[in-house]
Amino acid sequence: MSDNQPVLSIKDLHVGIEGNEILHGINLDIAPGEIHAIMGRNGSGKTTAASTIMGHPDYEISSGKISLDGEDLLELEAWERARKGVFLSFQYPQAVPGLQVGHFLRKSVASIRGEDSAKGPVFREALKSAMEEVSIPRSFLSRYVNDGFSGGEKKRFEILQLMLLKPKLAILDETDSGLDIDGIRVVSRGINAAIRGSDSGALIITHYSRILEHVKPDYVHVLIEGKIVRSGGPELALELEERGYEWLESGNNEGE
Amino acid sequence: MRESEVMAMEEAREAVGDYDLGWHDPEHSTIRFDSGLSEEVVRKISAIKNEPEWMTEIRVKAYHHFVNRPMPGFGDREALEGIKFDEVCYYLRSSDATEKDWDDVPDDIRNTFDRLGIPEAEQKWLSGVTAQYESEAVYHSIREDLEAQGVIFLDMDSGLREYPDLVKEYFCSVIPYQDNKFSALNTAVWSGGSFIYVPKGIKVEMPVQAYFRINAKNMGQFERTLIIADEGSSIHYVEGCTAPTYSTDSLHSAVVELIALDGAHIRYSTIQNWSANVYNLVTKRGIAHKDASIEWIDGNIGSKLTMKYPSVILKGEGSHAEVISIAYAGKGQHQDAGAKVHHLASNTTSKILSKSISKDGGRGSYRGMVTVSPKAENCKLNVVCDALILDDESQTDTYPTMEVANASARCEHEASVSKVSDDQVFYLMSRGHSEEEALAMIVNGFFEPFTRELPMEYAVELNKLMALEMEGSIG
Numbered sequence: 001m002s003d004n005q006p007v008l009s010i011k012d013l014h015v016g017i018e019g020n021e022i023l024h025g026i027n028l029d030i031a032p033g034e035i036h037a038i039m040g041r042n043g044s045g046k047t048t049a050a051s052t053i054m055g056h057p058d059y060e061i062s063s064g065k066i067s068l069d070g071e072d073l074l075e076l077e078a079w080e081r082a083r084k085g086v087f088l089s090f091q092y093p094q095a096v097p098g099l100q101v102g103h104f105l106r107k108s109v110a111s112i113r114g115e116d117s118a119k120g121p122v123f124r125e126a127l128k129s130a131m132e133e134v135s136i137p138r139s140f141l142s143r144y145v146n147d148g149f150s151g152g153e154k155k156r157f158e159i160l161q162l163m164l165l166k167p168k169l170a171i172l173d174e175t176d177s178g179l180d181i182d183g184i185r186v187v188s189r190g191i192n193a194a195i196r197g198s199d200s201g202a203l204i205i206t207h208y209s210r211i212l213e214h215v216k217p218d219y220v221h222v223l224i225e226g227k228i229v230r231s232g233g234p235e236l237a238l239e240l241e242e243r244g245y246e247w248l249e250s251g252n253n254e255g256e
Numbered sequence: 257m258r259e260s261e262v263m264a265m266e267e268a269r270e271a272v273g274d275y276d277l278g279w280h281d282p283e284h285s286t287i288r289f290d291s292g293l294s295e296e297v298v299r300k301i302s303a304i305k306n307e308p309e310w311m312t313e314i315r316v317k318a319y320h321h322f323v324n325r326p327m328p329g330f331g332d333r334e335a336l337e338g339i340k341f342d343e344v345c346y347y348l349r350s351s352d353a354t355e356k357d358w359d360d361v362p363d364d365i366r367n368t369f370d371r372l373g374i375p376e377a378e379q380k381w382l383s384g385v386t387a388q389y390e391s392e393a394v395y396h397s398i399r400e401d402l403e404a405q406g407v408i409f410l411d412m413d414s415g416l417r418e419y420p421d422l423v424k425e426y427f428c429s430v431i432p433y434q435d436n437k438f439s440a441l442n443t444a445v446w447s448g449g450s451f452i453y454v455p456k457g458i459k460v461e462m463p464v465q466a467y468f469r470i471n472a473k474n475m476g477q478f479e480r481t482l483i484i485a486d487e488g489s490s491i492h493y494v495e496g497c498t499a500p501t502y503s504t505d506s507l508h509s510a511v512v513e514l515i516a517l518d519g520a521h522i523r524y525s526t527i528q529n530w531s532a533n534v535y536n537l538v539t540k541r542g543i544a545h546k547d548a549s550i551e552w553i554d555g556n557i558g559s560k561l562t563m564k565y566p567s568v569i570l571k572g573e574g575s576h577a578e579v580i581s582i583a584y585a586g587k588g589q590h591q592d593a594g595a596k597v598h599h600l601a602s603n604t605t606s607k608i609l610s611k612s613i614s615k616d617g618g619r620g621s622y623r624g625m626v627t628v629s630p631k632a633e634n635c636k637l638n639v640v641c642d643a644l645i646l647d648d649e650s651q652t653d654t655y656p657t658m659e660v661a662n663a664s665a666r667c668e669h670e671a672s673v674s675k676v677s678d679d680q681v682f683y684l685m686s687r688g689h690s691e692e693e694a695l696a697m698i699v700n701g702f703f704e705p706f707t708r709e710l711p712m713e714y715a716v717e718l719n720k721l722m723a724l725e726m727e728g729s730i731g
Contacts, residue, residue, distance in 0.1 A: 055685075055686075056682055057682070058678070077685065077690075077691075078685040079685040079689055079690050079691070079693075079694075082685070082686055082688040083688050090683060090686075094677070094680045094682075096680060096683075096684065096697060096698055097702065097704075098700065098701025098702055098703065098704030098705065099698070099700070099701035099704070100704075104687075104697070107689070107697075108687040108688055108689070111687070111688035111693075112687070144701065144704075165687070165688075
């Protein structure tokens with residue numbers, strides 16, 4: 001892998017669901033250590049992009065490429081992508097009644113990072129410090145995955161998984177939605193701990209700039225109706241905060 | 257569960273290696289009857305065992321009742337008609353003596369138990385082992401402290417020899433041979449099983465375990481278990497089965513009778529994993545006297561047809577019944593399982609939790625009955641049955657019956673049917689788990705309220721079994 005090889009590279013990606021195209025040719029490169037943000041309104045295709053990178057089987061890719069460290073992802077199933085180093089923090093994490101958090105975390109670490117990382121003291125130490133970072137009490141371990149969790153607990157649990165799984169690429173889909181200021185601060189602390197100072201890349205998907213005050217992106221992209229209409233630095237997020245999305249909508253494609 | 261327990265559970269999961277299912281050792285038998293049943297065969301079984309006259313007579317009466325009794329009018333009648341009683345071998349003894357010393361157990365039999373991990377498990381968990389190999393117990397050990405407490409733990413044949421009066425008093429007292437066709441059959445030809453007596457006030461702290469297996473072609477297993485917990489005593493009995501796969505049908509028809517005298521507590525836990533050709537037609541019933549409690553923890557995996565409804569008769573005031581069961585029906589399998597509780601006395605309580613999974617065209621049926629007699633005041637009943645269906649070909653149905661003849665009873669009943677959602681599977685897959693592994697996690701989670709009631713190594717074994725069941729299942 002050369003130094004300038006992107007962690008994630010998306011080329012002219014067209015994606016649809018049930019015959020309707022939602023993403024109309026997305027291009028995106030994320031270099032090691034970079035944090036990118038995709039901002040857009042509901043329905044702009046943000047979650048489609050996140051799910052497609054992760055490998056959700058419902059999305060049909062009509063053309064384009066997605067690669068991780070130069071390796072084509074499109075032929076791989078979601079679990080294989082996860083093992084290659086793709087992680088998705090879900091907007092709506094699913095409950096699995098009866099599956100204990102402690103067991104689930106250990107199994108997930110074992111499958112993604114190998115059995116050695118999931119063994120006794122090594123795992124326990126990593127677990128303990130990650131849980132402290134995102135303010136999750138130890139009693140959490142015996143609860144069932146996302147079962148009866150509050151909105152904030154679900155998001156913190158997603159970030160706990162991010163920290164333990166140490167992916168090459170972290171996609172954070174609306175991680176800030178439903179969180180109060182303290183919640184955003186806590187999950188941001190976790191994201192920074194997982195990404196900053198590493199070779200990992202991150203893609204933060206959001207429609208508010210709030211989380212970006214705590215996790216400073218290197219690049220911001222604006223997604224409107226399935227197209228990236230503008231890319232810029234962190235100042236673009238502030239501009240959107242002030243001006244909204246309207247000024248970038250149809251008829252004004254200067255960002256394309 | 258506390259955090260330390262969670263971590264201990266994790267370590268146990270790490271420590272337990274994989275094991276194969278469906279294996280079986282060469283048959284190792286000294287006496288084997290030709291297949292088929294007659295009064296002569298019944299008398300011969302009794303004669304070989306040197307049984308007292310009364311046992312011979314009850315066997316013969318039961319045989320005639322079996323012959324004249326029609327098949328049950330419920331359950332899977334079509335499958336029941338497929339049982340070929342003439343092809344079943346009704347008696348087979350695999351070694352001449354009941355062994356107490358592990359070193360004396362024949363090698364191939366020891367190999368079998370080595371693979372089940374018995375010696376190691378014994379150190380940690382067992383307070384005694386009786387392992388039924390084919391028809392008779394070949395290995396039987398009781399830890400000295402149990403013996404010192406006066407607890408009797410024998411295979412049923414030895415129990416009859418050594419404690420004939422006790423056996424005579426309670427045998428068929430909870431489940432008369434006339435109860436149903438299969439309890440009659442069992443009474444006629446029973447062999448093996450466990451006999452346990454716990455003296456007054458004695459609390460057996462660790463689970464007492466027995467392993468049963470079917471290991472000979474066409475081998476019917478008719479074990480008979482009788483547990484008597486005297487006043488104020490308690491015991492947890494555990495049995496588990498893993499059966500090899502066979503090409504011809506096999507019949508398993510056990511009878512288990514529990515007697516909990518005043519203030520006694522009996523918990524009876526089972527995991528059965530029969531191969532897909534086994535008919536598993538078992539009658540289990542306990543009677544709870546004043547302030548006693550009986551719990552059935554019952555796991556049914558595999559078999560061609562299982563019909564099993566662990567029952568409790570709440571005879572004494574203040575007694576309690578609990579039946580927690582799971583059933584897993586895969587391809588070509590029908591699990592007709594459930595529970596029965598009869599509230600005969602006041603202030604009695606019962607709880608039934610039944611969970612079933614059907615997959616690949618399997619069928620899971622819940623059949624339950626709870627009754628409250630007119631003179632039983634202030635009873636509490638709680639019934640929950642949940643079904644999880646893994647695909648469109650599979651089926652679930654429930655037949656709940658509540659007959660409440662006393663208005664003071666408080667009854668709760670909940671039922672649910674659910675399917676695995678694609679989003680759940682995708683979520684787990686995004687954490688590095690294949691679709692099969694994801695399904696296993698969901699399925700094991702669904703069974704968790706049952707699994708957590710089991711001793712740890714059984715819980716681990718069950719999770720492994722379900723993971724194996726999910727393999728090769730993705731189209």
